[in-house]
Amino acid sequence: MSGNAFLDGRRVSARDVIQAFLDEGHDAGVSQLRILLRDGSGDEVDELAGDALLAWPPRSRNLIDKVLCVVSEAALARLAARTVDVLEQAPPPDMRELCDLIIEAASLQIGPALQAHLGRLFALAPNRGHTCEDWPWRAAQAEDVAFLADQLVTQDPKQLRKAFDCLLETRRPDALALAIDAYPTMALRYPLPQLLRSVDHDGPGQPLYPGNCAHLIFPPNYIEEGSADPAPGAQHPSWTLPGDGALHRFGGVGSGTCGLCAGRLHHLVTLPEYAIFGMHGADASALSLEVCLSCLGWERGMLFYRHDHNGLAHALDHGAVIPKFPANPLAPTEVRLAPTPARWTWQSWDGGNLHRIGGPPVWIQHADYPDCPACARTMRFAMQLNSYLPTTDETEWWLWGSGGIGYVFQCHPCRTIAYFWQCT
Structure with missing residues (x-):
């Protein structure tokens, strides 16, 4: 971020942003918020996480996540502590909703900062009845x-x-x-x-997931959400994490054949074995993750593949189907892996870059771990890919169902990989 944020020669402050929302309407507030997030100093942006945020108008609260992901961890921790105090005052429903959003974000991004407040949060139960109600207890x-x-x-x-x-x-x-x-x-x-x-x-x-996590970093302009400058303001930081330098093939046509429709598999990504199998993987070997996107989820809810010692996929599901929804390959490109900082180890479905390897999965529905078809052991989570990936048809984006997440699981002893997706 650069030095100061200015609008028509006048410095934009956090109070200006809130006042614009209150006095001039949503569009004016968005305009000033964008300027502050894009051009403001770290201290100026952190002011958004002060008392000003607690005055944020209800109809514009869908933008709050864009603020909470770019303020400093220290500013978010101060805001979370202030929020617990506000909750103890039995605030009206609008304020309670805002407090719930802040505690949810803090639970994911700075969980250890909530540890001092867990006894109070047990009684206050922000986000009561929602999936995220007990997230603070991860700390x-x-x-x-x-x-x-x-x-x-x-x-x-x-x-x-x-x-x-x-x-x-x-x-x-x-x-x-x-x-x-x-x-x-x-x-x-x-x-x-x-x-x-x-x-x-x-x-x-x-x-059932590896502790280490890495995000896939795509080249500029490959993914609209991850490489443009979304309004209002800065990108979610998980889109721009520094990569490891190595390039990994992504998308394109696979080398294997679907056991159901006999079509060519769709190549997702080729990675070092250790990235999927962890310490059990051979460091120098590459694993080619391939699946039939035409059959996955439509003809079979889950598909399994065994990988030979050259890293190539062989279908374990067999039949004779004609896919109802033939899929084009993902547009070929190359990606980097970026080690994930602690702040983004936990993410929610709308929490930035959800193309990631390892760490806990981001579930859209309930947790669903397949059993290995070879040994019946529970398979471990390996990676996930979000929707809205470009395909070789330039008019078409790839969606998992109606826009969900595709999941990859592994059983290293059997060299088996499983795929399925969830959506709303």
Whole structure:
């Protein structure tokens, strides 16, 4: 960002942005917000995360995520602490909605900063009833697990269930063990393995995703959202992370054949084996991730492939179908991998660049981990690709269903890869 943000020769401040929304309407506010996000200094942008943000008009709150992702972590932490104070004052519904948005963003981006407030958040329950309600507990430490254990003796069924859900959401081995011990007394409708998988685990200390995460960085103008300057203001930082230097083939026609429609597979990306299989992968070997986009999700909900030691894919699903929706290959290009900073390890569906390898998956619906067709073990999450990728037909974008996310899972011992997608 450059020095100061100016409009008609006058410096634009955070207060100016809010006042423009209030006095001049949405379009004027967007115009000034764009100037401040694009040209303001870090300190000027951080002012947006002060009390000014708490005055943001309700009808323009769809823009708040664009602010919260570019303010500094320190400014967001201060705002989150102020928000907890506001929640304790029983604010009116409009303010409560704004507070919910701030706590949701802080839970993803700066979770450890919420650790000091977990006891208060347990009682306040921002985002009550939504998927993100218990996200702050991912920051839990041993003393917070002890706090939740104390809640398990309550006679209030709602408080008991919340304590159980928060124990799961911590994903800590000690907390998951407590939840497993409490499960027989809970009379829950879902089986325990399903509840553990809902937080991406097979059991205590058994995460179903690799800890390391990297984003795919596309060349300029390949993806409209990730390479343009979206209004209003700056891009989400996950689109412009510094890459590792190496180029990896993306898109184009695959080398394998679909076992269902006999068409050529669609090439997604070729990566070093370790990027998909982790420490089990051979460092020097390349793995070509290919799938039939014409059949995936339409003819079969999930497709499986075995990879030979040359990294090439061989279909494990067989039949004789004529695809209802023949797909063109993704437009060929080359991508870089960018190690993901802690702030973007957790993301939501509308949280910037969702083309990523490793880390926890971004689910649109419920967590869904396939079993390996060869050994029946739970397959581990490997990577995901978002929608709106260009295809070889310049008039067409690739969508997973109605615009969801495509997921890739792996079983290293069997060299098996699984694909499926979710959408709304």
